[in-house]
Amino acid sequence: MTQDHPFAQYVRILGKGPKMWRDMTFDEARAAMNMVFSGEVEPLQLGAFLLLLRRKGETGEELAGMVAAARDHFLEKDITANVDFDWPSYADRHRQQPWFILSAILLADQGYKVLMHGIEGYVAGYAATRPGLAVFGIPQADSLSGAAALFGETNLVYLGLEKFCPSLQTLFELRPLLGVRTAVNTFGRDLNPFAAPRQLQGVFHPPYKALHLETVKALHQPHSLIFKGGGGEVQRNPMKPALVDALIDGEVTELEWPAMTEENVYKWREEDLAPAQLLRMWQGKLDLKMPLLAIIGTLAFALKSAVPTLKISEAESRARDIWDSRDKNRFG
CATH class of the missing domain: 1.20.970.10 (Transferase, Pyrimidine Nucleoside Phosphorylase; Chain C)
Known part of the structure; x- marks a missing residue:
């Protein structure tokens, strides 16, 4: 050459x-x-x-x-859907359950249309998002157009990255070869396939908050909440204060959320990773304080994004009320 x-x-x-x-x-x-x-x-x-x-x-x-x-390079072009929230789930290696699935269900129950999208990366000894969604019968679309159609029937849909952008999925698979995460692991979370006006971002390392904020600003995203999430997912850690980098109507701000409890240790067990535990939590058959607070706290983030005028305390109180009033037998 x-x-x-x-x-x-x-x-x-x-x-x-x-x-x-x-x-x-x-x-x-x-x-x-x-x-x-x-x-x-x-x-x-x-x-x-x-x-x-x-x-x-x-x-x-x-x-x-x-x-x-x-x-x-989406497989389908110009596919639209009136989605309210974009919910990326790209960590998919959870040392505890993806309790955020329950938050997403509750958010959808309030009338908001939520697209959750991500990769499948099941590893033994970890919990994963897709099996957790399956427990509740959350539809998993086979394409962008399929997801758009499903929103005519339901408010919460999951779409695997391999179904709409397989060329990016292939790059995720390079990590075992390179030994480190790359830009792929970062920008994949920002795809927002249906241009939802509101986006939730949970990052593993706090320094990435500012980077995601710069990215979504450059993409003209109007509303976004970016915070350190449990396992790098959109899941509130109730034991610690949360500094949330936010876009509200395109303007940058920082929201300071206090810890939801004075406890600072959560002990999980291997059996807690079974997807059925998510269903038992919904049904009220599990009494786990930290996961409960994580569910409520994550939902409160979403409610605050939906209604920026809500005070933090009001968002958390409303989230708790929504949880307490759920139909425990709905997924029996």
Whole structure:
């Protein structure tokens, strides 16, 4: 090969010397990732690109460009649905149950249409989102158009990433080869396939809050709540105060939520990972204080996003009332 590969320009931007490298623009990141999704990049280049990005540290503008590229490669184009909340679930390795599923059900019961989307990454010894959803009969769509149709019948739908953007799903599968998470694990959460006006984001590491905030701002997301979530999911940790980075009508603000309890230890058991435990919790057959508070606290976040004028205490009180008034026999 006597000429540089077309993708080499993007590796060069990131990989020049200490005083020569720079961040990519939105358009450059989009173009680079479009080449990746189109299979126009050599494996060696892809590994170098992703690891250089990680070593440098991604910017919100770069991640937004990658989101745009992923949307360019959705299997179906111009599929719309009137969805109120976008709920990404991309950690999928839970050392405790994905109690947030119960929060999402309760939110949907209030009349809000909620799209939950994510990857399947079941690992022995962990709980996962999809089996938990199946316990409640939450429909799992086979495509974007299928999800849009389901919203005519129900308010909560799950859509696997492999069903609407398999080229991105393939990049998630590189982690065992590279040994580290990459930008893929970050921008995948920001896809918002139906452009829902409200988005909830739970991150594993607090420094990523600011990065996601930059990303959703660049994508012109009007409402977003971003916080450190249990296991990196949209799940409130009730034992700690929560500093939530928020977009409300496009304006940046920070919300300070106090801890919901003075206790600071939650002991889980291996048997607690069985999906049936979620159903038992709904039915009132489990008495677990921390998961209960996590369910209520997560729902309160969503209610606050839906009605920004609610005080934090009002959102939590309303969430508790919704939980207490649920139909325990609904999923019998």
